[in-house]
Amino acid sequence: MKYAPLVWAALWRSRARTIFTLLSLAAAFLLLGLLQAANSLFSLNTVNLSAPLLITQARVSFTNPLPMRLLAQIEAVSGVTAVSHSQFFGGAYQDPKNFFAQFAVNPERWRKVFTECSLPDEQFRAWQQSRTAAIAGRQLAERFGFKIGDRIPLTSQIWQQKDGSRAWAFDLVGIFDDTRKDSCPRQNNMYIRYDYFDEARLLGQGGAGIFVLRLSDPALAERVSRQIDAMFENSPDETKTQTEKDFSLNFVRQVGNLGLILNSIVGAVFFTILLLTGNTMSQAVRDRIPELAVLKTVGYSDGGVLALVLAEALLLCALGGMAGMLLAVAAMKVLSRLPTQFPPFNADLRVWIFGVASMLLLGLVVGLPPALRAQRLDIVEALR
Amino acid sequence: MSAIVSLRNVVKTYTRGKQTVEVLHNLSLEIAQGDFVALMGPSGSGKTTLLNLIGGLDRPTSGEVSVAGERIDSLSSGQLAKWRARNVGFVFQFYNLMPMLTAERNVELPLLLTNLSGAQRRQNVQAALTVVGLADRAKHKPAELSGGQAQRVAIARALVADPTLLVCDEPTGDLDRATADDILHLLQMLNRDHGKTIVMVTHDPKAAEFASHQLHLDKGQLVEGDVKAAA
Numbered sequence: 001m002k003y004a005p006l007v008w009a010a011l012w013r014s015r016a017r018t019i020f021t022l023l024s025l026a027a028a029f030l031l032l033g034l035l036q037a038a039n040s041l042f043s044l045n046t047v048n049l050s051a052p053l054l055i056t057q058a059r060v061s062f063t064n065p066l067p068m069r070l071l072a073q074i075e076a077v078s079g080v081t082a083v084s085h086s087q088f089f090g091g092a093y094q095d096p097k098n099f100f101a102q103f104a105v106n107p108e109r110w111r112k113v114f115t116e117c118s119l120p121d122e123q124f125r126a127w128q129q130s131r132t133a134a135i136a137g138r139q140l141a142e143r144f145g146f147k148i149g150d151r152i153p154l155t156s157q158i159w160q161q162k163d164g165s166r167a168w169a170f171d172l173v174g175i176f177d178d179t180r181k182d183s184c185p186r187q188n189n190m191y192i193r194y195d196y197f198d199e200a201r202l203l204g205q206g207g208a209g210i211f212v213l214r215l216s217d218p219a220l221a222e223r224v225s226r227q228i229d230a231m232f233e234n235s236p237d238e239t240k241t242q243t244e245k246d247f248s249l250n251f252v253r254q255v256g257n258l259g260l261i262l263n264s265i266v267g268a269v270f271f272t273i274l275l276l277t278g279n280t281m282s283q284a285v286r287d288r289i290p291e292l293a294v295l296k297t298v299g300y301s302d303g304g305v306l307a308l309v310l311a312e313a314l315l316l317c318a319l320g321g322m323a324g325m326l327l328a329v330a331a332m333k334v335l336s337r338l339p340t341q342f343p344p345f346n347a348d349l350r351v352w353i354f355g356v357a358s359m360l361l362l363g364l365v366v367g368l369p370p371a372l373r374a375q376r377l378d379i380v381e382a383l384r
Numbered sequence: 385m386s387a388i389v390s391l392r393n394v395v396k397t398y399t400r401g402k403q404t405v406e407v408l409h410n411l412s413l414e415i416a417q418g419d420f421v422a423l424m425g426p427s428g429s430g431k432t433t434l435l436n437l438i439g440g441l442d443r444p445t446s447g448e449v450s451v452a453g454e455r456i457d458s459l460s461s462g463q464l465a466k467w468r469a470r471n472v473g474f475v476f477q478f479y480n481l482m483p484m485l486t487a488e489r490n491v492e493l494p495l496l497l498t499n500l501s502g503a504q505r506r507q508n509v510q511a512a513l514t515v516v517g518l519a520d521r522a523k524h525k526p527a528e529l530s531g532g533q534a535q536r537v538a539i540a541r542a543l544v545a546d547p548t549l550l551v552c553d554e555p556t557g558d559l560d561r562a563t564a565d566d567i568l569h570l571l572q573m574l575n576r577d578h579g580k581t582i583v584m585v586t587h588d589p590k591a592a593e594f595a596s597h598q599l600h601l602d603k604g605q606l607v608e609g610d611v612k613a614a615a
Contacts, residue, residue, distance in 0.1 A: 010484065
């Protein structure tokens with residue numbers, strides 16, 4: 001510890017250079033933290049975790065709708081307390097960029113399955129009474145300024161009406177709250193009535209889409225998912241039953257090999273910051289050659305000087321890296337409040353281990369060459 | 385008085401490209417403990433090379449160098465570093481202070497290598513700064529000090545670990561006459577009152593007058609002087 005002031009002072013010898021390097025490191029670690037959190041999230045396999053809700057989709061793809069006749073069989077499985085069929089509508093409000101998730105459901109089944117969603121009774125009754133009625137989550141309503149009584153025009157990218165039109169319209173009769181904060185918030189969803197939708201659509205009548213199952217005990221998730229998938233094995237309608245979180249993540253995974261994409265970006269960021277910080281450290285040591293020679297003159301050993309330079313590089317990377325990681329955590333908190341269909345990012349232990357290991361590795365890689373140069377420094381030559 | 389510095393048949397050669405240059409030719413000398421020696425001579429005569437050998441910054445190509453009773457020509461790099469920390473204080477022409485450290489932190493540098501506590505280090509630093517008359521400038525950085533003050537801080541750094549030998553390379557070369565005289569008086573006081581043996585390289589005959597003995601080098605050999613040349 002007695003050398004700490006010396007290392008600290010050396011770090012700030014060129015204040016502007018150190019500040020810019022720290023800012024670069026912080027920016028890089030902000031990006032690394034966010035990307036690694038995304039990587040950590042998308043690489044999760046939660047099939048065996050407990051969950052109160054399961055989703056049964058067609059084994060091939062969730063875009064292949066399952067037939068409605070499966071509902072009764074799924075409902076009969078022990079541990080399943082309620083089942084809601086749910087067909088993705090894929091509509092945009094006024095402009096294609098105003099996209100949000102809409103699902104065609106049966107109101108009574110919806111209420112039994114999505115028990116975390118609170119919809120006032122009179123609004124629920126209004127939804128039951130009108131076939132063109134729809135309900136929206138609180139965040140969605142606030143985002144677009146929807147009010148009860150509004151007629152909401154939607155253009156579906158998937159479904160045509162029988163007259164060939166893709167333009168649909170629904171009457172907003174209810175706004176619900178979803179108190180869950182952990183994952184897959186439904187506050188950005190809109191629910192329309194399946195019976196109206198099924199009758200009006202041009203194609204696909206009778207298709208249920210997916211099934212959302214409520215379990216009597218979250219611990220039954222693994223057993224129930226296996227049992228359901230086994231029931232339909234080798235049938236024309238093979239199923240894949242998974243937790244709601246996994247379902248959302250698999251939706252994103254369709255983009256491509258996300259792990260590879262994210263790891264490639266992480267690698268590029270790391271390599272860039274390595275070059276930048278490496279250059280800074282080399283420059284910092286070049287500027288201080290006479291000072292390092294003086295340290296050796298007064299009795300600091302070659303190893304001691306090496307350790308001082310290495311400590312400076314590690315301190316630089318640790319300071320910039322920690323600032324970046326803390327910014328990443330703050331950014332994740334902000335992002336988790338934004339409207340999204342997906343579980344929020346979290347800086348879990350894996351992300352922190354990755355971050356700290358990256359700081360150490362970066363510190364060693366960028367610090368070692370100048371530290372070795374300082375170690376080999378010839379006093380007489382350096383002071384000449 | 386016994387010799388604190390003893391060189392016997394010292395040869396020092398440097399290789400520059402394909403050329404080998406012999407800087408010191410079979411040089412032998414002794415410097416007594418408590419002496420203040422001025423090492424003079426024209427540029428390229430080998431003064432600084434000789435000073436570097438005495439201070440343990442460099443090793444001879446052949447011959448023996450003993451300082452404070454220890455053969456330092458055969459020490460390893462690590463042993464030499466430890467030896468320097470215990471036995472020698474260095475003063476340079478351009479002070480060579482750490483610009484980002486305060487005067488007291490600069491003076492403390494050699495003490496970080498010891499087992500002294502933080503309080504003991506601070507006490508020794510304060511004492512060294514008091515000896516050089518700069519106790520009130522302890523918190524100032526080198527850029528906030530005049531040339532003379534910076535050199536005093538460098539002398540305090542050289543003194544603080546209480547070495548037996550002070551090695552000074554043109555300590556007044558960057559100073560005006562009056563300030564140079566102040567520094568030379570300070571070195572004289574350290575030699576006289578604190579018993580420090582001082583070897584000082586200088587071009588300046590006036591500076592050399594402050595020393596108790598003068599040693600003249602030319603082309604790597606002692607040419608005259610009143611320091612006893614070893615037989």
